[in-house]
Amino acid sequence: MDMSTTHVLPDIDAYRAELVRLVMRRATEPGAFETAIAPLHFFRCDSPSDLIHTLYQPALCLIVQGRKEARLWDERYVYDPLNYLVVSVTLPVAGQVIEASPDAPYLGIRLDIDPAEIAQLIADTGPVGLSGESSRGLFVERIDATLLDTMLRLVRLLDTPRDIAMLAPLALRELHYRMLRGRHGRRLYEIAVADTQTHRVTRAIEWLNRHYAKPLRIEELARLSNLSSSTLHHRFKAVTAMSPLQYQKQLRLQEARRLLINEGLDVAGAGYRVGYESPSQFSREYSRQFGCAPSKDVERLRQSA
Template identity: 50%
Template sequence: MTTIDTDQRIRDRLQELAGEIERWTDQEGIQPTKIPSLTLIRNSEVTNAVHMIYEPAICLVAQGRKQVLLGQESYEYGPLDYFLVSVDLPISGQVIDADHEHPYLAVRLDLDPAQILQMVQETELQAAASPAKRALCVSRTDLGLTDAMLRLVRLLETPDHIDVLAPLLIREILYRIWQDQQGDILRQLAVTGSNTSRVAGVIKQIKQHYDQPLRIEELAAAASMSSSSLHRYFKEVTGMSPLQYQKQVRLQEARRLLLSEAADAAEVGYRVGYESPSQFSREYARLFGLPPISDIKRLRECPVVI
C-alpha cells in the first residue's frame, strides 16, 4: 500500500472522527464524556491564546489547526498529527484554523503514568534509559492510532461496555504511541530513576509548594541529582528552568484566583508567593499581556473557551 493510499485512509478515519465529535458536542470548548479520561473539544472560531498547565495527554485533531507555545518554542498541529505531553507543562494554546462551517474538532485522552508502567510490566516491553528529551512533541499519526482513537470515541454509543472495553482501547493507544518514533517520551517515564522520571518528581514538588521559596539544593537532593544536573535535565524536559516553571505556576494560579474570588491583586500576589506587589504586577503583565486588573476585566468581558 502506498503512502498516498495510507494517508487517504487516515483522512477517511479522521472525517469519521470529526462526525463523532460533532455528534457528542453540543457547545463550544472542552466537554467531558462518560469515559473519564476522554474529552472532546469543539471551537467554531479562532481563539486567543489561553495559558494553562497541560497535564500528560495525547490530543488528536480531526479538523482545524492549533498552535501551542512552550516558552519560546512554537508547535503547530492539525489533521494527520497528534500532540503528546508526558509531564505537566505550562503552555499557551490557541486555535488558529476554525469557522462555523468547519469548526476545530479534537479528541484529548489524559494519560496516567501508572497505566504506562502497568502496560510495561504486563507485556514485558523494554524501556531502556536514554538522554532526557522534551516532554512535548507533535508527531505524524498513523492508521492504527487513528483507528483506535475512533473506536474509543464510538464506545460512547454503548456506555454499558465502557468499563470493560475502554481500558483495552486506551492500552492499545498507549502501545501504538510507545512503538512510534516519538515513543521514547513515554518510555523514559517507565525507566526507574531516569532523568525524565526524576524531573517529573521535581515538577510535582514545585506544583505542591509553588507559593514557597524555591530551594534548588533540596529539590536536587530529593531527586538524587546535583544542582547543576537538575537545572540541565529540567530544561531539557520542560524547556525552562525550575524557577521559570515555578513563576508560570504562580502566575496562572494568581489569574485563577483573581477570576474566581473578590480579592485585590496585591493580596493574590502575596498568596501565590510574591513579596512585592510591583514585581507581581510586572511579571503578570509580561506573561498575560496586561496588568492583573486590566487582564481580569478583559477576560470577564470576553471569556475565552478552548
Template identity: 80%
Template sequence: MDANNAPSLQDTAAYRAELARILMQRIPAPGTYETAIAPLHVIRCDAPSEPVHGMHRPALCLIVQGRKEIGLWDERYLYDPLNYLVVSVTLPVSGRVIEASPDAPYLCIRLDLDPAEIAQLIADAPPAGVPGEPTRGLFLDRIDAPLLETMLRLVRLLDTPRDIGMLAPLALRELYYRLLRSSEGRRLYEIALSNTQTHRVTRAIDWLNRHYAKPLRIEELARLANLSTSTLHHRFKAVTAMSPLQYQKQLRLQEARRLMINEGLDVSSACYRVGYESPSQFSREYSRQFGCPPSKDVNRMRHIA
C-alpha cells in the same frame, strides 16, 4: 504517491471524517466536555481564540478538524489533523486555536495519560530504544491509520455505554501500545519508569506544583530529585524548556490570574497568595507574561467571557 501508502492515507481520511461526524453530534456547542470514558475529553471551538494559559497535564491530544498553536516558554508548536501532540509531564503552556469556523469548527480529543498503565504495558512491549538523555516533555508526531482507527473505536463506545466497562480498557491499552511503538515512544518510557532521569525531574515538577508559593531552594529540590544541583538544572531545562525558577514563576502567575478571574481576588491578595512579596514585581512579571497589567488583563478576560 507510493501505491503502498495510498490505502493508509485513504483510511486515515475516512477515520477523521467519521470522528468529526461523531464529535459534531455529541458536542453541538463550543466547550470542553467530559465523557463516560473517564480519561477521554472532547473539545470544540467555532472561531480562532485568544491564547489560553494553563497547566497541561500528561495527555495525548488529537485534532480531528482545525489547527492550533501551543506555546512552551519561548517555543511554538503548530499542529493539525496530520499530527498528534503528547504532553508527557505537567507543563505550563499557552494554546490558541488558529483555524476554526461555525461551518468547520475546531474539534479535538484529549486523552489523559496514566503513567502507571504505561509502565505496566512496557513490561510486555518495550519501546524501540530508550534515550540516554532526558528529552522535551512535549512533542508532536505524525499520525497513522492504526492509531487513528484505535481512537475511533474508543470514541464509538460512547454510543454503546454498556460496552465501555469491558472494551474501553482494551482500546486504551492498544492506544498506549501504539504510542510506545511510535518513533517517539521512548519518551513515554522515560516518564513511566522510576529509574530514569526524567522521572527524577518529574519528582521536582510535582513538588513545585504542590508548593509553588513557597520560597524555592534549589539545593533542597535537587536533594528531593536525587540529583546534583547542576544536573537538576540541565535535566529540568531539557524536559520543560525552562529552569526550576522560571517554571515556578509560570505556576505563580497562572494561579494568580485564575484567582483574580475565577474567585474575584484583588491584585494584592492574589500576589501574596501565590508567594510574591512585592506587588510591583508581581505586576511587572505579570505584564511580561500576559501582555498587560493584572487589573487590565482581568477586566479584558471577563469581558471576553
C-alpha cells in the same frame, strides 16, 4: 507512485471523517465535554480563540478538524488533523485555536495518560524496540492510520455503553502501546520507569506544582529528586524548556490570574497568595507574561467574556 501512500491516506481520511461526525454529535456547542470513558474528553470551538494559559497534564491531544498552537516557554508547536500532540509531564502551556469557524468548528480529542499504565505496559511487554531519545516533555508527531483507527474504535464505544467496561481498557492499552512504540516512545518510557533521570525530574515538577508559593531552594529540590543541582537544572530544562525558577514563575502567574478573575482578589492579595512579597515585582512579571498590567488584563478578559 508510492503505493503505500495510496492505501494509507484514504483510510486516514475515512477515519477522520467518522471522528468528526462522532465528536460533533456530542460536542453540539462550543466548550469542553466529558465522556462515559473517563480519560476521554472532547472540545469544540467555533472561532479562533485568545491565547489561554493553563497547566497541561500528561495527555494525547488529537485534532479532527481545525488547527491549534501550543506555546511552551519560547517554543511553538502547531498541530492539526495530520499531527497529534503528546504531553508526557505536567507543563504550563499557552494554547490557542487558530483555525475554526461555525461551518467547520475546531474539534479536538484529549486522552489523559496515566504514567502508571505506561509502567504496567512496559512491565508486561518489556522495553524492546523503544525508539527516540528522552528530551522535551511535549512533542508533535505525524498521525498514522493505525493510531487513528485505535482512537476511532475507542470513540465508537460511546455508542454502545454496555461494551465500555470490557472493551475500553483494551483500546486504551493499545493506544498507550502505539505511543510507546512510536518515534518518541522513549519519552513516555522515561517518565514511567523509576530511577531514570527524567522520572526524577518529574518528582521536582510534582513538588513545584504543590508548593509553587514557597521559596525555591535548588539544593533542596535536587536532594528531593536524588540528582545533583547541576544535573537537575540541565535535565529539568531539557524536559520543560525552562529552569525550575522559570517553571515556578509560570505556575505562580497562572494561579494569580485565576485568583484575580475567578475569586475577585485584588492585585496585591493575589500576588501575596502565590508567593510574591513585592506587589511591584508581581505586577512587572505579570505584565511581561500576559501583555498588560493585572488590573487591565482582568478588565479585558471580563469584557471579552
